[in-house]
Amino acid sequence: MTDRVTGTERVKRGLAEMLRGGVIMDVVDAEQAKVAEDSGAVAVMALERVPSDIRRDGGVARMSDPALIEGIKEAVTIPVMAKARIGHFAEAQVLQSLGVDYVDESEVLTPADEAHHIDKWAFTVPFVCGATNLGEALRRISEGAAMIRSKGEAGTGDVVHAVRHLRLILGDIRRITLADSAEIYGWAKNLQAPVGLVQEVAETGKLPVPMFCAGGIATPADAALVMQLGAEAVFVGSGIFKSSNPSLMARAIVEATTHHRDAAIVAKVSRGLGDAMRGEEASKVELKLSERGW
Amino acid sequence: MPKIGVLALQGDVREHVSALVALGADVVEVRTPQDLAGIDGLVLPGGESTTMSLLLESSGLFEPIAERLAEGMAAFGTCAGMILLAGEVLDGRPDQRFFGVVDITVRRNAFGRQVDSFEAALDVEGVAAGPVDAVFIRAPFVERAGDDVDVLATVDGHPVLCRQGNVLVAAFHPELSQDLRIHDLFVGGL
Numbered sequence: 294m295t296d297r298v299t300g301t302e303r304v305k306r307g308l309a310e311m312l313r314g315g316v317i318m319d320v321v322d323a324e325q326a327k328v329a330e331d332s333g334a335v336a337v338m339a340l341e342r343v344p345s346d347i348r349r350d351g352g353v354a355r356m357s358d359p360a361l362i363e364g365i366k367e368a369v370t371i372p373v374m375a376k377a378r379i380g381h382f383a384e385a386q387v388l389q390s391l392g393v394d395y396v397d398e399s400e401v402l403t404p405a406d407e408a409h410h411i412d413k414w415a416f417t418v419p420f421v422c423g424a425t426n427l428g429e430a431l432r433r434i435s436e437g438a439a440m441i442r443s444k445g446e447a448g449t450g451d452v453v454h455a456v457r458h459l460r461l462i463l464g465d466i467r468r469i470t471l472a473d474s475a476e477i478y479g480w481a482k483n484l485q486a487p488v489g490l491v492q493e494v495a496e497t498g499k500l501p502v503p504m505f506c507a508g509g510i511a512t513p514a515d516a517a518l519v520m521q522l523g524a525e526a527v528f529v530g531s532g533i534f535k536s537s538n539p540s541l542m543a544r545a546i547v548e549a550t551t552h553h554r555d556a557a558i559v560a561k562v563s564r565g566l567g568d569a570m571r572g573e574e575a576s577k578v579e580l581k582l583s584e585r586g587w
Numbered sequence: 588m589p590k591i592g593v594l595a596l597q598g599d600v601r602e603h604v605s606a607l608v609a610l611g612a613d614v615v616e617v618r619t620p621q622d623l624a625g626i627d628g629l630v631l632p633g634g635e636s637t638t639m640s641l642l643l644e645s646s647g648l649f650e651p652i653a654e655r656l657a658e659g660m661a662a663f664g665t666c667a668g669m670i671l672l673a674g675e676v677l678d679g680r681p682d683q684r685f686f687g688v689v690d691i692t693v694r695r696n697a698f699g700r701q702v703d704s705f706e707a708a709l710d711v712e713g714v715a716a717g718p719v720d721a722v723f724i725r726a727p728f729v730e731r732a733g734d735d736v737d738v739l740a741t742v743d744g745h746p747v748l749c750r751q752g753n754v755l756v757a758a759f760h761p762e763l764s765q766d767l768r769i770h771d772l773f774v775g776g777l
Contacts, residue, residue, distance in 0.1 A: 294743055295707050295709070296707060297705035297707050297709070297723075297742075298705055298707070299702065299703060299704060299707075300702070300764075301706055301764060303706060303722055304704045304705060304706060304722060304723075304724060307704070307722055307724045307760060307763050308701050308704065308724050308725065310598075310599040310602065310633070310723075310763065311598055311599055311633045311635070311666070311667075311724060312635070312636050313597070313598060313599060313600070313633070313634075314595075314596070314598060314600070314634070315597045315598075315635060315638055330637065330680070333637070333638045333641040333642065334638070335597065335634070335635040335638050335749065336635075346740045368678070368696060369678060370637065370678065371634075371635055371637060371638075371698065372700075372701065372725065389702065392700050392702055393701075394700055394701035394702075394725070395701065410606070417702050418701065418702050419701065451651040451655045470708075493690045539608070547638070547642070548642070548645060551596050551597060551618070551642055551646075554648075555618075555769055
């Protein structure tokens with residue numbers, strides 16, 4: 294028998310590397326999951342309600358029904374992710390036992406802990422976490438996150454906060470690469486992040502894990518924008534299944550993500566898609582999901 | 588210096604590019620048919636084979652790559668790339684396309700889901716200086732290898748590294764280890 298070592302840092306981050314350049318789509322049932330796979334999604338995110346419905350309906354948003362997640366797993370051959378509440382390690386344990394491929398410890402659900410995130414090193418399944426700035430990203434990585442996604446403002450269809458968060462994270466990374474050894478300690482203090490990780494960022498000029506973008510992406514051009522800003526893949530939530538032609542929109546966002554630097558292709562796939570999700574200006578929404586996380 | 592294309596529609600393209608550059612190759616990322624001009628070999632990276640299949644069609648790359656492979660262009664595929672080069676694919680999507688240049692039957696996600704993904708020390712035929720550190724991610728394995736296929740490494744009896752002529756396929760991701768020996772098998776043969 295070959296000795297197999299599971300759940301290593303490299304194996305966890307490795308799946309994120311495989312998803313680069315792709316689109317991960319929010320789906321609420323097996324039928325939507327099929328549409329996502331048919332349209333070229335690299336993975337699906339199983340959840341009970343897409344973020345715009347969570348905003349509209351209110352109430353406590355929790356992990357999905359395991360039966361729903363199992364139905365989605367049955368329906369597609371691509372990786373299946375699912376969301377757990379911030380700090381709710383018991384939900385994460387359930388998701389791991391269901392064999393989901395990635396757990397999203399997500400601000401889109403109602404947080405279960407006001408001070409702590411999940412100790413993600415304790416799991417075999419890898420985790421993705423949201424971040425609005427570099428300090429938050431590095432704190433999540435120090436807790437064991439194997440992928441970071443910039444948060445944006447989920448469920449709005451407004452890309453402005455996704456851009457803000459990407460620029461904050463990537464801008465600070467660029468600045469840190471210019472810092473001298475004494476300044477690294479200042480950065481660690483200001484970012485409230487472990488100095489070892491800040492040093493690693495200074496040396497490599499990037500996060501130690503892949504960085505994807507989420508929150509407010511609603512069109513192929515939105516995907517091309519965040520990819521050119523430096524995101525390595527995109528999560529699309531309400532943007533697909535709240536548009537007038539989900540399968541066409543999904544397919545177009547997949548193409549635009551791959552060919553994000555080729556404006557002629559982005560133009561071609563943007564034609565005749567019907568209506569994008571109506572959306573809401575992110576600055577006008579009262580409930581700021583991106584402020585959840587510590 | 589050989590010129591090597593890396594299929595850059597989706598997946599861990601950057602890691603393959605770094606490994607090839609470290610071995611002294613001239614590397615070009617391939618997203619359109621024009622990018623295939625003048626390449627001596629093509630690397631098909633890890634990623635989602637279903638997504639890549641669809642993007643190969645829409646980008647107009649499928650037919651020109653198939654033609655170049657039929658003319659004898661060298662290729663190296665890892666994980667999803669192995670699936671794309673295989674002769675037969677099990678547990679795939681019915682509409683999934685592949686090039687069929689290696690006479691093997693590959694089962695997708697044969698080692699299981701992400702919680703079963705693993706690292707292992709792998710003895711590889713023709714690679715000296717100890718086992719290779721191999722990373723398997725929702726990995727496929729080979730269920731049947733034809734007579735013209737050399738099996739270079741196995742995990743519990745399942746072939747995971749095969750060569751037929753100048754086409755090399757791996758179920759694991761040598762591009763994720765710092766170890767360049769598997770890439771060297773490919774580049775060295777050009």
